Amino acid sequence: MARSSRSAARAVAVALAVAALSLAACGPPAAPPNARPKIAPPVIKEAGVLRAGVDLSYPPFAGVDHGHEAGIDIDVASAVAGRLGLTVEFVDVKASQIATAISDGDVDIAMSAPFSADVLSRAVIAGTYLSDGPALFTRKASGSGNASAPLDGLDGVKLGVQQGSEASWRLADEFGTSGIVPYDSLREALNGLTQGEVQYVGGDALIGAYIARDLSGVRYAGAIAPAHLLGVAVAADNTKLADAVRQTLDSLAGDGALDTIRSTWVGGLPRLPLISADQSTTQGTTTPAP
Numbered sequence: 159m160a161r162s163s164r165s166a167a168r169a170v171a172v173a174l175a176v177a178a179l180s181l182a183a184c185g186p187p188a189a190p191p192n193a194r195p196k197i198a199p200p201v202i203k204e205a206g207v208l209r210a211g212v213d214l215s216y217p218p219f220a221g222v223d224h225g226h227e228a229g230i231d232i233d234v235a236s237a238v239a240g241r242l243g244l245t246v247e248f249v250d251v252k253a254s255q256i257a258t259a260i261s262d263g264d265v266d267i268a269m270s271a272p273f274s275a276d277v278l279s280r281a282v283i284a285g286t287y288l289s290d291g292p293a294l295f296t297r298k299a300s301g302s303g304n305a306s307a308p309l310d311g312l313d314g315v316k317l318g319v320q321q322g323s324e325a326s327w328r329l330a331d332e333f334g335t336s337g338i339v340p341y342d343s344l345r346e347a348l349n350g351l352t353q354g355e356v357q358y359v360g361g362d363a364l365i366g367a368y369i370a371r372d373l374s375g376v377r378y379a380g381a382i383a384p385a386h387l388l389g390v391a392v393a394a395d396n397t398k399l400a401d402a403v404r405q406t407l408d409s410l411a412g413d414g415a416l417d418t419i420r421s422t423w424v425g426g427l428p429r430l431p432l433i434s435a436d437q438s439t440t441q442g443t444t445t446p447a448p
Contacts, residue, residue: 193243196402202244204247206245207244208235208239208242209266209267210231210235210239210249210267211250212235212251214227214250218364219231219269229423232248233423237410238267238407241406249264251265251268253270257277257279267284267390268281281392283390284389284400284403285389285408287389287390287410288420291362291383291386291430292382293361294378294380295358295377295379297352298375309380312358314337315337317338317358318339318348318355318360319360320341320342320344321341323344324362328360328383344362348361360382363381364424367427368424370425371424384430386432387432
């Protein structure tokens with residue numbers, strides 16, 4: 159799902175996740191003691207510090223619990239800073255503010271950057287670290303695993319959805335609205351699934367998997383549409399920082415650190431099928447995305 163689509167349901171998504179933001183992931187240390195910084199001003203604005211733009215109202219990507227930032231983006235940014243020998247400073251930046259925050263120098267990097275024309279006119283994507291998209295969830299049957307449920311087998315079943323989500327309009331377009339049961343949040347929809355109100359629930363894959371950790375008997379059932387990549391945005395003219403971030407993300411992917419961060423927050427969610435290379439609007443990234 160493009161970040162613009164995610165933004166449409168953001169207010170509702172916040173309600174579903176904030177209440178469940180258990181900070182199981184303490185995150186990697188920002189920088190090892192006495193680490194030698196690998197980059198310095200003017201590549202970054204402040205010596206020894208990597209300023210990362212994150213949306214602190216959007217768990218499990220980023221949120222605040224008991225005064226501490228936590229989430230997938232928090233952990234990835236902390237890991238990048240640590241490997242660069244830097245401490246990390248988080249700046250609350252909404253999706254619509256990313257391009258301006260980067261071009262004005264308010265942040266060195268922005269996490270979960272949407273690949274919009276506005277952002278890409280002023281920034282480059284210096285690597286990717288995660289994939290996300292609309293997905294189906296259902297109840298676990300005895301002995302079941304994570305086998306996908308094909309969309310052509312969903313005619314006539316009740317489908318719970320989070321109102322305003324990409325999953326909701328994709329399912330409505332495919333099956334009509336007669337079998338769609340709308341909920342105010344994905345958490346409410348998944349609760350409805352556990353109570354037998356619906357047979358499947360459509361919603362954001364990562365958020366759904368995050369919530370499902372707290373619900374007994376809920377499993378991922380398959381993708382509704384190809385996933386998109388989440389990346390790290392850097393100012394277009396800051397090629398040294400872009401190169402450093404890209405190499406660091408490649409290193410984190412290569413030694414399994416990104417997989418560890420992902421599994422901490424979304425458990426055993428399978429890798430999501432990606433948009434084909436010719437459809438992707440990412441630029442300059444070779445980092446595999448979990």
